[in-house]
Amino acid sequence: xxxxxxxxxxxxxxxxxxxxxxxxxxxxxxxxxxxxxxxxxxxxxxxxxxxxxxxxxxxxxxxxxxxxxxxxxxxxxxxxxxxxxxxxxxxxxxxxxxxxxxxxxxxxxxxxxxxxxxxxxxxxxxxxxxxxxxxxxxxxxxxxxx
Numbered sequence: 001x002x003x004x005x006x007x008x009x010x011x012x013x014x015x016x017x018x019x020x021x022x023x024x025x026x027x028x029x030x031x032x033x034x035x036x037x038x039x040x041x042x043x044x045x046x047x048x049x050x051x052x053x054x055x056x057x058x059x060x061x062x063x064x065x066x067x068x069x070x071x072x073x074x075x076x077x078x079x080x081x082x083x084x085x086x087x088x089x090x091x092x093x094x095x096x097x098x099x100x101x102x103x104x105x106x107x108x109x110x111x112x113x114x115x116x117x118x119x120x121x122x123x124x125x126x127x128x129x130x131x132x133x134x135x136x137x138x139x140x141x142x143x144x145x146x
Contacts, residue, residue, distance in 0.1 A: 008136030017093070017145050020078060022049045025088065025145040042088040042145050044079060090123050093143060097125050 001012040019025050026043045082092050098118050105116045119126035125141040 007134070008138060010138040010140065012140045012142060014142050014144055017088070017143055019044060022047055023079070027145065044083055044086055044088055088145070090143065094121070094123070094125050097141060098127075101125070101127060 003010050017025070024045050024047050026045050028040045028043060030040070082096060083089055084092070102116065102118065105111050114129045114131045117128045117130065119128055119138070121140065124143065127139045127141075129137040129139075131137075
């Protein structure tokens with residue numbers, strides 16, 4: 001989605017978050033057993049991947065293997081970074097993405113000509129680019145789970 005205002009353009013980007021291998025996302029239902037109208041908590045659930053691990057030969061099941069036998073992989077670190085207990089923490093996800101964008105921005109040649117500003121937002125990431133022409137470009141990243 002995008003829109004034009006008098007002094008700039010706003011882009012909205014929907015990003016689907018996917019769980020790492022051996023995990024799934026589960027959206028908590030409301031008291032009637034239906035999906036809630038408003039965003040709710042997203043539980044990160046361990047899944048058994050023993051059969052697919054045997055087929056692939058290089059996957060370890062987080063559900064059935066002791067922690068000391070599992071490889072120290074990036075997905076478990078990512079889960080510890082982005083979750084609060086067994087729930088996806090959208091504030092942590094937002095801060096993590098903001099930091100990634102800031103770090104990546106510094107590596108781009110455009111960073112010498114435009115200023116990147118992280119804007120305050122709730123449950124999304126908002127960034128503003130201001131160039132020499134003082135035209136603002138705002139990008140909002142919204143998150144969803146599959």
